[in-house]
Amino acid sequence: xxxxxxxxxxxxxxxxxxxxxxxxxxxxxxxxxxxxxxxxxxxxxxxxxxxxxxxxxxxxxxxxxxxxxxxxxxxxxxxxxxxxxxxxxxxxxxxxxxxxxxxxxxxxxxxxxxxxxxxxxxxxxxxxxxxxxxxxxxxxxxxxxxxxxxxxxxxxxxxxxxxxxxxxxxxxxxxxxxxxxxxxxxxxxxxxxxxxxxxxxxxxxxxxxxxxxxxxxxxxxxxxxxxxxxxxxxxxxxxxxxxxxxxxxxxxxxxxxxxxxxxxxxxxxxxxxxxxxxxxxxxxxxxxxxxxxxxxxxxxxxxxxxxxxxxxxxxxxxxxxxxxxxxxxxxxxxxxxxxxxxxxxxxxxxxxxxxxxxxxxxxxxxxxxxxxxxxxxxxxxxxxxxxxxxxxxxxxxxxxxxxxxxxxxxxxxxxxxxxxxxxxxxxxx
Amino acid sequence: xxxxxxxxxxxxxxxxxxxxxxxxxxxxxxxxxxxxxxxxxxxxxxxxxxxxxxxxxxxxxxxxxxxxxxxxxxxxxxxxxxxxxxxxxxxxxxxxxxxxxxxxxxxxxxxxxxxxxxxxxxxxxxxxxxxxxxxxxxxxxxxxxxxxxxxxxxxxxxxxxxxxxxxxxxxxxxxxxxxxxxxxxxxxxxxxxxxxxxxxxxxxxxxxxxxxxxxxxxxxxxxxxxxxxxxxxxxxxxxxxxxxxxxxxxxxxxxxxxxxxxxxxxxxxxxxxxxxxxxxxxxxxxxxxxxxxxxxxxxxxxxxxxxxxxxxxxxxxxxxxxxxxxxxxxxxxxxxxxxxxxxxxxxxxxxxxxxxxxxxxxxxxxxxxxxxxxxxxxxxxxxxxxxxxxxxxxxxxxxxxxxxxxxxxxxxxxxxxxxxxxxxxxxxxxxxxxxxxxxxxxxxxxxxxxxxxxxxxxxxxxxxxxxxxxxxxxxxxxxxxxxxxxxxxxxxxxxxxxxxx
Numbered sequence: 001x002x003x004x005x006x007x008x009x010x011x012x013x014x015x016x017x018x019x020x021x022x023x024x025x026x027x028x029x030x031x032x033x034x035x036x037x038x039x040x041x042x043x044x045x046x047x048x049x050x051x052x053x054x055x056x057x058x059x060x061x062x063x064x065x066x067x068x069x070x071x072x073x074x075x076x077x078x079x080x081x082x083x084x085x086x087x088x089x090x091x092x093x094x095x096x097x098x099x100x101x102x103x104x105x106x107x108x109x110x111x112x113x114x115x116x117x118x119x120x121x122x123x124x125x126x127x128x129x130x131x132x133x134x135x136x137x138x139x140x141x142x143x144x145x146x147x148x149x150x151x152x153x154x155x156x157x158x159x160x161x162x163x164x165x166x167x168x169x170x171x172x173x174x175x176x177x178x179x180x181x182x183x184x185x186x187x188x189x190x191x192x193x194x195x196x197x198x199x200x201x202x203x204x205x206x207x208x209x210x211x212x213x214x215x216x217x218x219x220x221x222x223x224x225x226x227x228x229x230x231x232x233x234x235x236x237x238x239x240x241x242x243x244x245x246x247x248x249x250x251x252x253x254x255x256x257x258x259x260x261x262x263x264x265x266x267x268x269x270x271x272x273x274x275x276x277x278x279x280x281x282x283x284x285x286x287x288x289x290x291x292x293x294x295x296x297x298x299x300x301x302x303x304x305x306x307x308x309x310x311x312x313x314x315x316x317x318x319x320x321x322x323x324x325x326x327x328x329x330x331x332x333x334x335x336x337x338x339x340x341x342x343x344x345x346x347x348x349x350x351x352x353x354x355x356x357x358x359x360x361x362x363x364x365x366x367x368x369x370x371x372x373x374x375x376x377x378x379x380x381x382x383x384x385x386x387x388x389x390x391x392x393x394x395x396x397x398x399x400x401x402x403x404x405x406x407x408x409x410x411x412x413x414x415x416x417x418x419x420x421x422x423x424x425x426x427x428x429x
Numbered sequence: 430x431x432x433x434x435x436x437x438x439x440x441x442x443x444x445x446x447x448x449x450x451x452x453x454x455x456x457x458x459x460x461x462x463x464x465x466x467x468x469x470x471x472x473x474x475x476x477x478x479x480x481x482x483x484x485x486x487x488x489x490x491x492x493x494x495x496x497x498x499x500x501x502x503x504x505x506x507x508x509x510x511x512x513x514x515x516x517x518x519x520x521x522x523x524x525x526x527x528x529x530x531x532x533x534x535x536x537x538x539x540x541x542x543x544x545x546x547x548x549x550x551x552x553x554x555x556x557x558x559x560x561x562x563x564x565x566x567x568x569x570x571x572x573x574x575x576x577x578x579x580x581x582x583x584x585x586x587x588x589x590x591x592x593x594x595x596x597x598x599x600x601x602x603x604x605x606x607x608x609x610x611x612x613x614x615x616x617x618x619x620x621x622x623x624x625x626x627x628x629x630x631x632x633x634x635x636x637x638x639x640x641x642x643x644x645x646x647x648x649x650x651x652x653x654x655x656x657x658x659x660x661x662x663x664x665x666x667x668x669x670x671x672x673x674x675x676x677x678x679x680x681x682x683x684x685x686x687x688x689x690x691x692x693x694x695x696x697x698x699x700x701x702x703x704x705x706x707x708x709x710x711x712x713x714x715x716x717x718x719x720x721x722x723x724x725x726x727x728x729x730x731x732x733x734x735x736x737x738x739x740x741x742x743x744x745x746x747x748x749x750x751x752x753x754x755x756x757x758x759x760x761x762x763x764x765x766x767x768x769x770x771x772x773x774x775x776x777x778x779x780x781x782x783x784x785x786x787x788x789x790x791x792x793x794x795x796x797x798x799x800x801x802x803x804x805x806x807x808x809x810x811x812x813x814x815x816x817x818x819x820x821x822x823x824x825x826x827x828x829x830x831x832x833x834x835x836x837x838x839x840x841x842x843x844x845x846x847x848x849x850x851x852x853x854x855x856x857x858x859x860x861x862x863x864x865x866x867x868x869x870x871x872x873x874x875x876x877x878x879x880x881x882x883x884x885x886x887x888x889x890x891x892x893x894x895x896x897x898x899x900x901x902x903x904x905x906x907x908x909x910x911x912x913x914x915x916x917x918x919x920x921x922x923x924x925x926x927x928x929x930x
Contacts, residue, residue, distance in 0.1 A: 141525075142532065148574060158575060159812050177825060186802055187826070194817055197804065200826045209829060211836045211919040218916055221901045225924050231891055239723065239772055242820055243925035250825035351518075359522070390518065 054409055055334075057281060057294045057325075058163070058190065059274070059342040061318065063302030064143065066311055067347035067364030067392075070116060071130055071381070072101040075109015078384035082351040086308060086358070088113055105377055115312040118319030119367065122326055126375040127335070128368065131401060131425060133382035135363035135394025139346065143302070143360075146345040151190035153399050153418055162402055163293050164193025165417045166410060171196065177249050181284065182295040183277045191295055198295065199253065204261040204280060208254045226251050260287035266331040267324055274298040275321035282328040285338060292410070301344060305355035318342070326369055335371050339409050339428075342367035343398070349390055363394035366401060372409075374429040400425045432734040433741070435758040441470035444883075445763050451887060451930045452719050453477045453757055454556025455777060456785035459861065459884055474757045478594060478750055480555035488587050493542060497535045498578040499663055532577065539579040543807055544793040546586060550780045551790060557753075561593035562586065563776060564718055566807065567815035569604050569636060571613040573808045580664065581609040582808050597711055598702045598747040601637065605659055605694050606666040614813065617660040619653060621679040629653035631813055633701060642706040644686055651683040655697040702747060708739035712752070719756060721767050722819040734761050769888030769929045772822050775803035777930060778831055779838075785884070786861070786918065788838040789854045795843060799834040803827045823928065835922040839915050858914035874902045877909055881917055886926045894924065 073079045074090035091111060094100030101111030102120045112120050122128035136155055140146045148157035160168070167179055180191045180198035191198035201207035209226070212219040226247040230236050234244060260283045269275045277296040284291060298318060303311050322340070329335040347364025363382050382392040403414040404424040415421055436445070446466035450457045454477065457465070465473045501509070512520035550559045566589055573582050585607050592600035604610050605628070611617050619625040629652035634640045658678030660667050667674050683692045685700050692700070701707055712735050716727070720734075727735065742752045756762055773781065779796050782788065790796070800806065804822055816822075837843055841852035865872045865880055878898045882890035898917060905913065921927060 142529075142577075144536075144574060145577075156575070158572075175824065187804075192811065195821065197821070197824045197827070199824070200802075207826070207829060209836075209923055210833045210842070211923060213842075214836075214840065214919060215916060217901075217905060218920065221897055221920055222923055224897055225894070225920065228893075231893060233891075239770055239820070239929055240926060243772075243823060243928050246823050246825060246828055247925040250828045253825045254829070353522070359525070389521075 053337050054411070055285060055292060055294065055338045056163075056405060056409060057278075057296070057338060057340040059278075059318075059322075059340060060147075060188070060295070060297035061301050061342065061344040062143075062147070062297055062299035063344070064146075064346045064348055064360055065301040065314075065344035065364065066303060066307065066358055067344075067361075068350065069307075069311060070113050070315060071104075071132065071365045071377075072111045072113060073109060073381050073384060074101050074111050076381075076384045078350075082384070084352070085356060086352045108377070108381060110377060110381060113312070113315050115316040116319040118316070118321070118323035119369075120319070121323055122369055123375065127326065127371055127373060129373045129375050129378055129427060131366045131368070131378045131396055131427065133363045133379060133392065133395035134343075134366040134398050134401065135346070135392075136397055136399070137394075139362040139391070139394070141346065141360040141362075143345060148189060150343060150345055150398060151188060153402055160194055161188065161190035161192045162417060163190050163295070164196050164198075166193075166293075166406060166412060167196030168193040169416050170412045176290065176292075178253060178289055178291050180293045180295070181281075181289075181291045183280060184295070184297055188295050188297070191293065199257075199291075201257070204258045207257055223251070256287070256289070257284065260284050260289070263287075265328055267327045269324045269328075270317070270320040272317040272321060274317055275324060278321050278325040279328070282325055282332070282334075285329065285334050286332045303348070303357050304353065304359060305357040307352075307357040322367075322369060338370055339372065339405065340369040341401070341405065342369075347392065350384060350387060350392060351390060362388070362391040364392075366398065368427055372428050374427055378425070378427065396425055397422060401427060404428065431737050432730065432761060433737050433755045433759050434761075435755075436470055436760045436763050438470045440763070441473070442466060445470075446473060447884070448763060448768050448887065449473060449477065449757060450556070451781065452762075452771075453753075454560055454784075455550065456781040456930070457556075458785060458787050459864070462884075470758060474754055477557050477757065478754050480558055480594075483554050485553055485555050485558070486549070488590065492545065493538055493580055493583050495580040495664055497531055497538060497580065535577065535579050539573055539582065539808060540794065540797075542579055542583050542586075543797045546807060547780075547793045547797050548790075550776065551783050556784075558590060558593045561749075562589045563774075563807075564715075565589035565592070565600065567810060567818075568714065569607075569610060570810040570813050570815035571609045572810055572812075576609050576612050578609070578612075581607075581612070584664065585609040586808075594750045594753055596746070596748050597742070598698065601632075601698050601702070602695055604636070605632070605656065605698065606661075608661040608664060608666070611659060611661050616656055619657050619659065620677040621654075621657050624650070624653045624657055624679070626650065626653040628659075629656055629697070632656075632697075635814055637701045637707045637710060638704060639706065639710040642710065643704060647684075648686050651685045651692075652697050654679045654681070654683050655685065655692040656694040659694045705739070705743070708742045708747070709735065712736075712738040712742060715752075715756070717818070719753075720762055721770050722772065723770065724819060730761075734759075765888075769886065769926070771930055772819055773928055773930045774816070774818060774822060775800040775805035775827075775831075776807065778803070778928070779834060781930065782835050782838055782922065786838070786858070788856050789841070791838060791841060791852065791854070795837065796834075799830060799837070802830045803834070828928075831928060832923040835927075836919055839918055839922075856915065857911060858918060859911055861914070862909070872909060874899055874907055874909065878902065878917065881914075882921055885918070885921045886924070887930045888926070890926070894926075 069088055072088045080087045089098050089100045091100045091103045099114040102114055102117060103111045104123065119128060136149060138155065140149060145157050149155055151161050152159050153162040163180060175196045178199055179196060182188055182191050182198045182200045184200060185202050187198045187200040209222055212222055228244065229248045230241045230244045234241050261280050263283060265279050265282060269279045281294045281296060300314055326335060329338050343366050344364055346360060346362055348358035348361040353359050379395050382395055386393060399418055400422040403418060403422040404427050406412050406414040406417055407424060408428050443462060443466045447462045450462055450465055468476055509524055553559045571585060576582060588603055588607060614628040614631055615625050616628040626649050630649045633644050638644060658674045680691055682689055685692060685697060688700055716735050738752055738756065741755060745751045779800055783790055804827055805816055810816055839856055841854050862872055862877055865876055879895055882894060902913065
């Protein structure tokens with residue numbers, strides 16, 4: 001295979017419809033080989049017994065989702081004392097304005113917000129789980145810092161992201177062109193590694209050169225320039241050779257993602273931004289992209305005032321979107337190889353504030369969806385009476401969930417990625 | 430013969446002047462490049478490096494508000510303590526609210542400071558000063574997120590500017606007094622009773638010697654002891670005659686890299702700078718920044734060049750100016766293997782595009798955010814190692830962002846909004862061709878295309894590129910009006926070659 005032959009490179013990669021040109025000539029031979037194997041299924045696992053084609057989808061609820069009104073401790077009187085205007089009524093005690101919680105575990109007195117029913121259905125089907133009381137020591141109540149702590153898996157909020165480090169540690173220094181895909185304007189810190197960087201786009205429509213909109217005549221010369229691959233006489237090892245290959249990758253990737261996303265979904269999705277992002281992710285999974293981690297996010301959870309109606313809307317959107325996403329994956333027979341994790345940077349304070357809302361808090365539940373998830377409630381609800389400065393005390397360090405995902409789902413050793421050992425949370429069945 | 434041998438002055442032409450201005454600064458218009466070429470090699474290098482005589486916008490301390498995050502007064506602290514004791518939720522939540530308000534105001538100020546620096550990068554008549562400020566920002570990397578005090582970031586930025594081409598050792602002495610750095614590497618928590626090694630470690634590993642270059646874990650521990658008590662109050666380094674310093678600082682005997690004494694942090698710096706490895710480490714980094722950032726270890730000739738730079742740096746007691754001059758004068762700097770060999774950083778890409786094409790600046794916040802999307806958010810480096818740079822800037826997403834950001838500069842249409850709307854400010858590109866015109870105003874398509882490629886791409890354009898653009902212009906009727914020039918510039922700036930400088 002000669003990298004000096006542009007037609008070869010171009011034909012090969014266009015035919016396979018996958019972007020691997022940047023690996024050729026940059027990567028040592030053994031990586032090239034495994035990368036080519038990856039065109040069918042990603043081959044990253046080093047852990048025996050873990051299938052190679054598993055996917056992680058991370059959903060970020062930005063702003064601090066109110067855990068106590070999502071997973072409702074209706075059995076605790078302290079909950080109703082702390083939130084006279086905001087509490088969700090216990091099952092059987094609902095009213096027209098305030099429907100009751102959907103019962104999950106009567107013994108523990110735990111239910112779900114009535115508008116989170118899309119998620120409740122998944123719980124009933126045994127394909128969703130909730131880890132209760134997730135947090136970390138010395139909780140930080142700043143959105144930015146706490147979010148960075150979750151992204152870096154470091155309580156100092158320093159360094160690269162945990163998913164980025166996963167790729168850095170498993171790919172022997174060569175980034176996977178489409179290993180990590182984030183939907184959004186900006187690549188999330190969690191996905192940033194020293195070497196691995198995520199493909200990021202807000203909508204597939206923006207993942208392309210916008211100059212062609214200036215005039216239709218520009219498209220042909222632009223394509224000729226960017227699809228040439230490494231031109232003859234250009235040293236493939238040089239910076240220019242690398243750039244020419246990446247430019248070709250970008251075109252192929254853009255074509256591919258836009259084509260995947262244009263196909264109608266197998267199920268109907270509700271309206272809303274999160275649902276649209278998940279529809280795109282499902283389309284890419286269905287198209288057998290070599291992506292191992294997808295990242296999507298939804299914001300608006302910072303409910304300091306007039307929380308009740310707003311929060312109900314948010315939960316309805318999130319629950320229904322998750323539900324449609326799971327149905328889609330099921331319909332395309334992927335639900336067994338996709339694990340979805342939903343988190344927020346913190347929960348909210350136990351007591352309501354004077355504006356009908358809640359302020360920044362600490363520990364909160366974390367949600368998981370997938371056929372392999374250990375269903376139901378995991379761990380105990382944090383105490384509503386033993387508080388730390390009015391906030392819940394966490395039971396489960398979020399990094400013990402990351403550790404379980406990295407080792408048992410993604411099949412890589414967690415210690416080099418997380419920097420130390422965490423007891424793995426039992427989140428998979 | 431030293432590898433720093435200067436270029437033959439007769440060889441210093443327009444294209445070499447362009448290379449100099451790209452690398453030592455952020456490029457310039459053809460007229461500016463012609464001006465520089467006219468100064469001759471020595472004159473041009475002195476103009477770039479000895480910029481002290483060039484008038485620049487002064488940086489005043491009151492440009493930004495230094496009090497947003499200043500610590501609470503004693504009275505306020507007493508009230509807070511009392512409220513905690515009494516579990517007085519109303520007062521406590523009022524304190525929390527006020528703190529959040531100040532943090533919000535401070536983040537807004539950080540955005541203003543970003544814009545301010547972006548403007549300076551684009552407009553400063555002393556490009557090397559800003560280029561070196563950016564170098565030090567990536568070298569002594571400190572992230573606002575962990576500092577949460579925008580004024581400290583501003584002060585640090587100005588420190589880097591003052592020392593831009595000054596003395597590396599002097600700067601290091603200043604950095605161990607810099608509030609943002611002391612906070613970022615937790616030296617504000619480094620005290621006799623409970624030493625914190627973070628600053629001592631990074632000082633040797635990332636700032637001066639490099640990992641594995643002649644120091645041990647014990648030297649880090651002892652260095653940390655020397656740095657105990659180096660902290661700040663409000664905006665200033667602690668008074669070392671104060672009781673607080675005496676309480677925090679360990680004044681016992683330390684043994685650092687074989688030398689024993691009652692060392693303090695400044696002695697620690699002196700010991701480090703007495704090592705040859707220190708000069709070699711920084712020269713390798715400067716070499717990658719200014720000459721060639723190819724991945725992997727430099728080959729033997731390049732290695733030799735770096736060693737010769739280091740020798741000169743030591744001979745000049747770590748003053749940078751003479752070394753930078755020798756570097757920019759050297760034949761090696763202009764060697765074809767070093768031209769168009771460097772991946773532009775996002776800041777380089779944007780600032781160079783504005784400076785050399787003379788486009789409107791558009792919205793500064795849009796430019797800063799475009800750089801962020803490309804992976805370089807100034808004042809927010811990803812880790813204490815700064816930006817990895819080189820090929821790590823480039824992937825399929827950042828490549829589109831890079832191309833689209835230039836479309837934005839050329840047309841005013843923001844690539845993150847769809848459908849597009851332009852900002853109404855028209856860019857006139859015809860000035861680029863002015864001096865090519867025949868007396869009757871005509872320019873041949875071939876000449877214009879070759880010229881536009883040559884001034885925008887750092888190296889000789891590939892013949893295939895010339896041919897395809899000429900064919901494009903001819904197919905559209907051969908007219909070189911402003912829309913056609915903008916179309917050509919959009920295509921040229923979308924070439925993989927354009928990412929290099």
